[in-house]
Amino acid sequence: MANVYDVKVAIVGAGSAGISIAARLLRKNRQLHGQVLLIDPSDKHYYQPLWTLVGGGAAKVEDSVREQASLIPDGAKWLKEAVDTFLPENNTLKTKEGSTVRYDYLVVAAGVEIYWDQVKGLKETIGKNGVCSNYSYDYVQSTWENIRNFRGGTAIFTQPSTQVKCGGAPQKIMYLADDYFRQSGVREQTNIIFASGLPNIFAVKRYADTLEQVIQRKNIETKYRVELVEIDGEAKKATFEHLDTNERFTLSFDMIHVTPPMGSPAFIKKSPLADAAGWVDVDPYTLQHKTYENVFGAGDCTNLPTSKTGAAIRKQAPVVAENLLAYMNGKPLKARYDGYTSCPLVTGYNKLVLAEFDYDKNPQETFPFDQSKERMSMYIMKRNLLPIVYWNGMLKGLM
Amino acid sequence: MVQLLETEEQQEALRYFIEKLPQLKEAMESVEEKIAVVQHVINDKQSLEALFTEFEEKTAPFRLTTEHIEALATLIQLLPTLVQWLQKAEEFILFATSVINDRESMAYAIEGAKDIVPIEKGLNILKETNERFQRERDSSTVSLLRMYRLLKHPLIQDGVKYIETLLDVASKHK
Incomplete structure (x- = not known):
């Protein structure tokens, strides 16, 4: 039902970033109770990092989902509608359902949109004919x-x-598949191909070196700078385009795991908040919008030049909360985000390389040992501890 | 004096002073009242006596000394650092409380722990062994040949080799 809301802080998106920031704002400033409005049409909340393990048969899909209502922080309100238009000159936004939200401060944390239809034939065949993807609960x-x-x-x-959410996920599932094929005795009769639009296996050399060894050890064929453009599920054929030569070639497959193209959500792209590429245009260190001072951004929908991961959001959320509160009080924005991001690269069942780095691709490792090595301890951490930390630490604004 | 008053600066100052006279009068009266109150309190020995007696009675059981006052000052000085640690501790306590109260997370943690430490698997092995031992119990003596066959079991072989290595290493460190 179309309504008019007048709030102090509007947060677009109740995903990892939105909920985490709301929880932090409410913990740090009790006067904001009842004054924070989360806007998100989804009644489910997904812990997507678990989907790699679900796809690899090492976790249950139901452990990755909770009711959104159970996660809205005390003191915050939830508007279950989808944003359609931003009018930042008037401190207003409008939803598809026709509601108007007038705010004093705005946080945009709407995530990325998956463009399933950008690969011809993908929507028609996904989930059948040997075509699968970890990038959807369904x-x-x-x-x-x-x-x-x-x-x-x-x-x-x-x-x-x-750009995709969790840039390491497309190869993680491949390593798990290789492990399983070996266990089930079919690896000898299997050709594994990694077809990537990127120029290399990983952007940070320290971890790329380890992953190159993994690729060699597992005897995986790599094709770089190639983009999946068309898929014919029934004929089991995938067509790729070489990004440098524009030449097309077709490969037959028995199974194909597709990581679909992704980009900024359409309602952000068309808004005055977006940069030329369609992402929310924020200062890379303070996370304040470059044009509208009362607007902040966090997470995958922003133009921050770092890998789009939940770990990155874990470090962005406190910066947004602290700087937004400082801005409210007329104080200088002191909190700084250094581009920290992390990718727990699962290289097999019980093996994981924990990549952590900043804007300059410098390693920012948490543990006092060489994280570029494959370790069982890090695998246990990802599988057994991180989901608990996510639901009870990150979403409560504590970690 | 007249010469001085003829200067523009002095006239300007005098004009400002005259203009502000009502406010100044009000401020003076207010200060006068407050001083009067303080004077009355100082002179009211009975009230002061009661106040100090009550304070001393309340603090007497604590046996406060100058060391306590110094410690209080030190504590105040340390507060900015302590608050940081307390905030961390509060966050950890809130996290732990949240985990404990979150049934889904607790179930997930227990399920995960079972995978890491296969207690159930170990218990099942012991249970089956006991059952089979009871069922197949015989009174025959264990022959040397049977002992020899047992010695060839990979687990026993590994165990013996481990003991050999241990003895070898231990002798080097003598």
């Missing part, structure tokens, strides 16, 4: 079905040239 289990029932042949794993 299809993630089809990945495990395909891996478990694979009887040899060609298994392709793709990564687009666009």
Whole structure:
């Protein structure tokens, strides 16, 4: 129902960033109780980092989802509607359902949009014909079905040239699949191909060196700078385009794990908050909008030049909360985000390389040992501890 | 004096002073009242006596000394650092409380722990062994051949080799 809301702080998106920032604002300033409005149409909240393990048969999909209502912080209100238009000159936004929200301060944390239809034929065949993807709650289990029932042949794993959430995920599921194929005795009859739109296996050399060794050890064929453009599920053929030569070539597959192209959500792209590429245009250190001072941004929808991960959001949330409160009180914005991001690169069942780095691709490792090595301890941390830390620490604004 | 008053600066100052006279009068009266109150309190020995007696009675059981006053000053000085640690501790306590009260997370943690430490698997092995031992119990003597066959079991072989290595290493460190 169309309504008019007048709030102190509006937060667009109740994902990792939105909820975490709301919880932090409310903990630090009790006067904001009842004055923070989260706007998100989804009634489910997903812990997406678990989907790699779900696709690999090492975790249950139901452990990755909770009711959104159970996670809204005390003192915050939730408007279950989708934002359509930003009018930052008037400190106002409008929803698709027709509601108007007038705010004093705005935080945009709306995540990324998956462009399933940018690969011709993908929408029609996803979840069947050996075509699967970990990038959706609806299809993630089809990945495990395909891996478990694979009887040899060609298994392709793709990564687009666009930014994606968790840039390491497209290769993590490939390593798990390789491990499982070895356990089930079909690896000898299997050709694994990693077809990526990027120029290398990983952007940070320290971790790329380890991953190159993993690729060699696992005998995986790599094709870089190639983009999946078309897929014919029934014929089991995938067409790629070389990004440098524009030449097209087709590969037959028995299973294909697709990482779809992603980008900024349409309602942000068309708004005055977006930069030329469509992302929310924020200062990379203070996370304040470059044009509208009362607007802040966090998470995957921003133009921060770092990898889009939940770990990055964990470090961005306190910066947004602290700087927004400082701005409210007319104080200088002191909190700084250094581009920290992390990618727990699962390289097999019980093996993980924990990559952590900043804007300059300098390692920012948490533990006092060499994290570029494959370790079981880090795998246990990802599988057993991080989900608990997420639900009870990060979303409560504590970690 | 007249010469001095003829200067523009002095006239300007005098004009300002005259203009502000009502406010100045008000401020003076207010200060006068407050001084009067303080004077009355000082002179009211009975009230002061009661106040100090009550304070001393209340603090007497604590046996406060100058050391306590110094410690209080030190504590105040340390507060900015202590608050940081307390905030961390508060965050940790809130996290731990949240985990304990979150049934789904607790179930997930217990399930995960079972995978890491296969207690159930170990218990099942022991249970099955006991059952089979009871069921197949026989009174026959264990022959040398049977002992020899047992010695060839990989677990026993590994165990013996481990003991050999241990003895070798221990002898080097003698």
